[in-house]
Amino acid sequence: MIIDVHGHYTTAPRALETWRQRQIAAIGDPQATPRVSELVISDDEIRATIEENQLKQMRQRGSDLTIFSPRASFMAHHIGDFQVSSTWAAICNELCYRVSQLFPDQFVPAAMLPQSPGVAPETCIPELVKCVEEYGAVAINLNPDPSGGHWTSAPLTDRSWYPIYERMVDYDIPAMVHVSTSCNPAFHTTGAHYINADTTAFMQLLQGDLFKDFPKLRFVIPHGGGAAPYHWGRYRGLAQELKKPLLRDHLLGNVFFDTCVYHQPGIDLLARVIPVENILFASEMIGAVRGVDPETGYNYDDTKRYVDAAALTPPQKAQIFAGNAQRVYPRLARVLERKGK
Amino acid sequence: MIIDVHGHYTTAPRALETWRQRQIAAIGDPQATPRVSELVISDDEIRATIEENQLKQMRQRGSDLTIFSPRASFMAHHIGDFQVSSTWAAICNELCYRVSQLFPDQFVPAAMLPQSPGVAPETCIPELVKCVEEYGAVAINLNPDPSGGHWTSAPLTDRSWYPIYERMVDYDIPAMVHVSTSCNPAFHTTGAHYINADTTAFMQLLQGDLFKDFPKLRFVIPHGGGAAPYHWGRYRGLAQELKKPLLRDHLLGNVFFDTCVYHQPGIDLLARVIPVENILFASEMIGAVRGVDPETGYNYDDTKRYVDAAALTPPQKAQIFAGNAQRVYPRLARVLERKGK
Numbered sequence A, B: 001m002i003i004d005v006h007g008h009y010t011t012a013p014r015a016l017e018t019w020r021q022r023q024i025a026a027i028g029d030p031q032a033t034p035r036v037s038e039l040v041i042s043d044d045e046i047r048a049t050i051e052e053n054q055l056k057q058m059r060q061r062g063s064d065l066t067i068f069s070p071r072a073s074f075m076a077h078h079i080g081d082f083q084v085s086s087t088w089a090a091i092c093n094e095l096c097y098r099v100s101q102l103f104p105d106q107f108v109p110a111a112m113l114p115q116s117p118g119v120a121p122e123t124c125i126p127e128l129v130k131c132v133e134e135y136g137a138v139a140i141n142l143n144p145d146p147s148g149g150h151w152t153s154a155p156l157t158d159r160s161w162y163p164i165y166e167r168m169v170d171y172d173i174p175a176m177v178h179v180s181t182s183c184n185p186a187f188h189t190t191g192a193h194y195i196n197a198d199t200t201a202f203m204q205l206l207q208g209d210l211f212k213d214f215p216k217l218r219f220v221i222p223h224g225g226g227a228a229p230y231h232w233g234r235y236r237g238l239a240q241e242l243k244k245p246l247l248r249d250h251l252l253g254n255v256f257f258d259t260c261v262y263h264q265p266g267i268d269l270l271a272r273v274i275p276v277e278n279i280l281f282a283s284e285m286i287g288a289v290r291g292v293d294p295e296t297g298y299n300y301d302d303t304k305r306y307v308d309a310a311a312l313t314p315p316q317k318a319q320i321f322a323g324n325a326q327r328v329y330p331r332l333a334r335v336l337e338r339k340g341k
Helices: A014-025 A043-061 A082-102 A121-133 A159-171 A189-207 A232-241 A264-273 A303-309 A314-328 A332-339 B014-025 B043-061 B082-102 B121-133 B159-171 B189-207 B232-241 B264-273 B303-309 B314-328 B332-339
Strands: A003-009 A065-070 A107-109 A140-142 A175-177 A219-221 A255-258 B003-009 B065-070 B107-109 B140-142 B175-177 B219-221 B255-258
Touching: A003 A082, A003 A314, A014 A082, A043 A065, A043 A082, A065 A082, A065 A332, A082 A107, A082 A121, A121 A159, A140 A159, A175 A189, A189 A219, A189 A232, A189 B189, A189 B232, A232 B189, A232 B264, A264 A303, A264 B232, A264 B264, A303 A314, A314 A332, B003 B082, B003 B314, B014 B082, B043 B065, B043 B082, B065 B082, B065 B332, B082 B107, B082 B121, B121 B159, B140 B159, B175 B189, B189 B219, B189 B232, B264 B303, B303 B314, B314 B332
Parallel strands: A003 A065, A065 A107, A140 A175, A175 A219, A219 A255, B003 B065, B065 B107, B140 B175, B175 B219, B219 B255
Antiparallel strands: none
16 A cells, blocks of 8 residues: 655646636736636546556556645746635646546545735635535645745744644644745746755744644655755754754654655665654655656656665555555545545 | 865854944944944954864864855845945955964865845955955855845856856856855744755756856855755756756766765765765854754764765775865865975
């Protein structure tokens, strides 16, 4: 049993992107705004985009279930206002829900939120509620920087985020901390902004005491935790200087890292430094890095191979591949029961 | 022979900070601006702050020579205008020069630049020239984000930086890419902003073709290269998608990483992933992480221990400890000749 906690619908039918372009073009010109009903995507189209892409690779690589959310780089919360984000999030979340209905044994939805720079996070709650209650979402993606690389939001430990956290705790769902496209030319989206956001979020959590207020809140830091595991000594030392408890006590009951690290030495470091119970299998396939690594002959993002080859016992690998995900995403249980697993 | 390429004068006499506070308080009130001559620091004061701190630890740990630049977090290029930065940089650089005169066998200066947000980098050239020609600086610290966490500058591959690069090539000096204090509450200075800047700069260089224009330009990315080595597969894959040459050919003739990674697994990864000739010994002592690691009983930033313990041959360690620094910082030669080494 292998659960991939980090997949996005990067292969959605072209009509989605076309509709979004029309929506963006109409910002400031309400007359030109396309209606949601103008976006028509058939079940067959969805099936084709999944079967030929994610599902094909899941079968080839041997993973069973993907937690599936809208394309991260397309969230683009910095574009338009809350209404623009709200309509867009609803469309994208519904599509992932439809994927999960068409492939109920292989895909479980996670929701993007209709965040917008300068708008209170609590405005996202209706979409969150709908996705959990109606679509069966088992997690959300939370963007710590809806400005798209200008970092104008308060840190994740700020009370403005608390309404989201209260709902997360109520529903017992985790958030993956995931930014979107960078509109700041200093930051390449997947090469700098994503990784920086992971590192930044981890340090925000380290600086604060958020989990005193929310002992059951859980965050997954994607892309192997950004730079955090590589600099684990630095973070242990900074926690010490900030008079925080040991990282294990301060953060590791609530913070988890995925395995989207695209080479063996990176996964080996992750497995060496971070307790096994805090590592969740993921590939972000099909995502930022789609090529074949000439050094191995396999896709960079075929992260299962790296976990397979890491110095871990079979029970430890089982934890990383599935056990931890079941613990961190308890709402997966219904899906797994249905699968008889 | 052990050369530490990354030390800052973090222990300067208190009078320096007091003068700086007066300078900052007087921004917008020229009458109140303190005169440079009002800052009086004696040779004995400098000696004491070095002997009791950096030099003491260099002796204990067994390093011989430190490339020494002004305190990175105090550069604070975002404060005031170019004139404020210019006066401040001149003061800080002169102090490091005086350290190098008082301890000519142990400290060699590297210069900070009087950068200021929105001001053309070429304005920094007179200070650069003075520091190289009069103070014997062997390198500069270049801040890719003088805004202090708002990232308003063009990427390092932009032509606005070229006048600096031309001088670097003329003088055959490298730049360490080093930001300063974050004034953005999203970014903890040493826990997020420093590491993000390293990752960001690396990705900017990956995206561009700067070294086609400047084949001899050299950058040292500090703090072990930010997240880059941990995500080396990601960066190899992104280079491939961007149709760039292999990283070895595209960047590693010009980009080097220091060993400011404060635990054994991090250094082991660095040594496993990055060619030995691209790794330069450094500790950033006395810097961001000053405590003793309870897991080892030694200072987190005692990076020599990690390099000593890494799976490297004695000649490889000699390269990391000194040989590479001599190649990347050729102006060190004069100092080393004087030391008879």
